[in-house]
Amino acid sequence: MDKEPTNTKDLEKQVAAREAVKYIRDNDIVGLGTGSTAYYAILEVAELVKNGLKIKGVPTSEHTASLATSLGIELLDMNSVEYIDVTIDGADEFDVQLNLIKGGGGAHFREKIVASLTKKEIIIADAAKKVDKLGKFKVPVEIVPLALNYVKRALTKLGGTGEVRMKDGSPFITDNHNVIIDADFGLIEDAAKLSESLNQIEGILAHGLFVNLTAMVIVGKGTEALTYTK
Numbered sequence: 491m492d493k494e495p496t497n498t499k500d501l502e503k504q505v506a507a508r509e510a511v512k513y514i515r516d517n518d519i520v521g522l523g524t525g526s527t528a529y530y531a532i533l534e535v536a537e538l539v540k541n542g543l544k545i546k547g548v549p550t551s552e553h554t555a556s557l558a559t560s561l562g563i564e565l566l567d568m569n570s571v572e573y574i575d576v577t578i579d580g581a582d583e584f585d586v587q588l589n590l591i592k593g594g595g596g597a598h599f600r601e602k603i604v605a606s607l608t609k610k611e612i613i614i615a616d617a618a619k620k621v622d623k624l625g626k627f628k629v630p631v632e633i634v635p636l637a638l639n640y641v642k643r644a645l646t647k648l649g650g651t652g653e654v655r656m657k658d659g660s661p662f663i664t665d666n667h668n669v670i671i672d673a674d675f676g677l678i679e680d681a682a683k684l685s686e687s688l689n690q691i692e693g694i695l696a697h698g699l700f701v702n703l704t705a706m707v708i709v710g711k712g713t714e715a716l717t718y719t720k
């Protein structure tokens with residue numbers, strides 16, 4: 491990925507990232523998101539650290555951990571913290587309630603744990619991620635492989651259709667050694683209810699619906715940052 495944005499979308503991601511890092515204070519524990527938008531936040535955090543900011547990061551994926559380490563950000567394991575002050579992460583979709591679909595990169599399990607530990611979860615996005623209703627982006631569902639067919643049938647009962655995510659001709663394997671079904675539920679009328687129903691299915695490690703976990707969404711629109719709160 492380029493350090494400097496080469497198109498409008500990436501510029502908007504950088505604009506949102508620059509606004510989001512303003513919420514980080516000295517000595518904070520900072521959750522570091524995953525994906526092409528969170529990437530810009532990690533670059534900004536690294537720059538601040540280079541200029542003297544003292545923070546420790548908690549990564550949401552192996553990829554983010556290596557990127558952050560390579561940029562000189564000191565990391566903590568999520569098991570070693572009781573809370574995280576601020577997390578900056580991306581999303582695949584968000585609505586006005588600040589509910590999200592995440593997991594386009596398959597990182598949503600660790601992202602959800604980090605979000606749950608976080609006092610201020612800030613989502614950064616480009617303008618195209620805002621939707622009236624969640625669900626055009628399929629809901630990533632991370633599944634322990636031996637429960638795959640059971641979960642597939644349970645998803646069908648809930649009205650969700652979907653296939654195992656593939657990469658280079660083989661099932662995509664997450665950082666937690668699981669597989670993902672990208673489940674299509676159509677436009678989602680009640681994200682909280684669907685989230686609860688998915689939580690009940692044994693064999694699902696985590697799904698990509700994030701309900702009531704977000705404090706703020708910052709969107710880059712051109713060179714401006716728009717902030718959404720509840």
Ligand SMILES: O=C[C@H](O)[C@H](O)[C@H](O)COP(=O)(O)O
Nearest residue numbers: 525526527593594595596597
């Ligand atoms: O699993 C990936 C994460 O949930 C990402 O934050 C999400 O997919 C958004 O990614 P991007 O910023 O690349 O659109």
